[in-house]
Amino acid sequence: MKKVFLVVVVGIIWAAPKVQQNPDYDDDDVFTPVEGRENFDLFDWRLCKTKFKYIKLLCIIWVPQYEMCLQELAAKEPGNVVVSPVSVKLVLAMLYEGARGNTAQELEKALHLPTSRLKSREMFTQVLKSLETKHSDFVLDIGTKVFLRKGVKLDTTFSKILKYFYNTDFQDLDFTEPSEAVRTVNSWVTSATRGNIKSMFTEDMMESSTVMVLVNAIFFKGLWRYPFNKNNTVADKFRVTPTKSVETSYMHMENYFYYSESVELDSKIIRLPYMGEKYSMFIVLPKQPDGLGKLLKTVSPAILRNQFFHMQKLPVDVLLPRFRFDFTIKLEDALQTLGIKDVFSESSADLSGVVKDNKIFVSRFFQKAGLEVNEEGTTAFASTGTSIINRFGSDTDFYARHPFMFFIQDETTGTVIFVGKVVNPSTEKVQLR
Numbered sequence: 001m002k003k004v005f006l007v008v009v010v011g012i013i014w015a016a017p018k019v020q021q022n023p024d025y026d027d028d029d030v031f032t033p034v035e036g037r038e039n040f041d042l043f044d045w046r047l048c049k050t051k052f053k054y055i056k057l058l059c060i061i062w063v064p065q066y067e068m069c070l071q072e073l074a075a076k077e078p079g080n081v082v083v084s085p086v087s088v089k090l091v092l093a094m095l096y097e098g099a100r101g102n103t104a105q106e107l108e109k110a111l112h113l114p115t116s117r118l119k120s121r122e123m124f125t126q127v128l129k130s131l132e133t134k135h136s137d138f139v140l141d142i143g144t145k146v147f148l149r150k151g152v153k154l155d156t157t158f159s160k161i162l163k164y165f166y167n168t169d170f171q172d173l174d175f176t177e178p179s180e181a182v183r184t185v186n187s188w189v190t191s192a193t194r195g196n197i198k199s200m201f202t203e204d205m206m207e208s209s210t211v212m213v214l215v216n217a218i219f220f221k222g223l224w225r226y227p228f229n230k231n232n233t234v235a236d237k238f239r240v241t242p243t244k245s246v247e248t249s250y251m252h253m254e255n256y257f258y259y260s261e262s263v264e265l266d267s268k269i270i271r272l273p274y275m276g277e278k279y280s281m282f283i284v285l286p287k288q289p290d291g292l293g294k295l296l297k298t299v300s301p302a303i304l305r306n307q308f309f310h311m312q313k314l315p316v317d318v319l320l321p322r323f324r325f326d327f328t329i330k331l332e333d334a335l336q337t338l339g340i341k342d343v344f345s346e347s348s349a350d351l352s353g354v355v356k357d358n359k360i361f362v363s364r365f366f367q368k369a370g371l372e373v374n375e376e377g378t379t380a381f382a383s384t385g386t387s388i389i390n391r392f393g394s395d396t397d398f399y400a401r402h403p404f405m406f407f408i409q410d411e412t413t414g415t416v417i418f419v420g421k422v423v424n425p426s427t428e429k430v431q432l433r
Helices: 040-049 070-076 085-098 101-110 117-131 156-166 178-193 292-296 302-309 331-339 379-389
Strands: 002-014 081-083 138-149 169-174 213-220 234-241 246-260 266-272 279-286 314-319 323-330 360-364 366-373 396-400 404-410 415-422
Touching: 070 169, 081 323, 085 101, 085 117, 085 156, 085 213, 085 415, 117 138, 117 404, 117 415, 138 178, 156 169, 169 178, 178 213, 246 302, 246 396, 266 314, 279 292, 292 404, 302 323, 323 360
Parallel strands: 002 213, 002 360, 002 366, 138 169, 314 396
Antiparallel strands: 081 415, 138 213, 234 246, 246 266, 246 314, 266 279, 279 404, 323 366, 404 415
């Protein structure tokens, strides 16, 4: 019987603050680290150490041929990188629901899932419910859709599980008409990301044997709880390497932030909260200008978790470059490095719980992401921040003048939404591809 490709696509965009801020917003920011996630978030960091790349997540399936691990990627991908581990994890969890035999065991082990599928579903349902929380101070849209080849029927149990536990929608599609299929899927992605991802994939990505396209899209727009005043932005040098510097724009602020210094990571860590008391960006800045490589090899969930409990709210003088970039990454190699191999093999994949009448496997898995970080907030709150600046006289500084890593976290569940590294900040207003 002819083998049939399973195509998985994931799209993610994270946008910088653009929401109007309430000048009466309560300024009593309290950070309480989440406990009890010792196993569940290991996949997030292992993925990042295997493919340290960038934020709009696109994932399609093709024959796996690449070999790298994340420490390797830090070297092989020397530029800016961002990944959304939670989006990758959700797609893999949905594949796990239809996997059997060794294919399921590999996914279970790599994702650190409980042996009970019901407990696994409940775990991801909790994550999804948290991400789906609506709030006037931020926007986070997350959605999943399965585009299914006309005439092919999903296993009834599989489709019900995806609908009930993962809020997945379904649509029949004629993949023998690639131009129309591409237009339909891209249209959904564009809508799901509020116009930020115009084209997830092209006709040459649509194989004639395509059975299914699974798309997960995340869109995030947040406003800094303490926005930077644009009047304080200055131009200065950013040291890309010990011998190379570039001119960039630095945002500047002095305010109270949760801050710590790690001996193990030889780095400074600062928490920059968003409005809504739910999401925050953490920036880990090596103390040495050329220390990012060592940091990426050393960082782990256990070390970061320990640092969270050592963070103190202090007056900190912050200098942070504005940056904007987008990136597309193939993840087959990274996932295989993590032990997820059978699902990519035409001969070994057992996804019989997805489509029983066809032998299918994952042919391509890639992610596309885009990120922008800038000062934006309202003048009212920024001016309040400015008035506070003059009262501090801080002894603690956080000057991000050289490469650093960052991650964005849902602080109510501990879920890492995005993680990345900035090697060369760019202020160019390029259209996210």
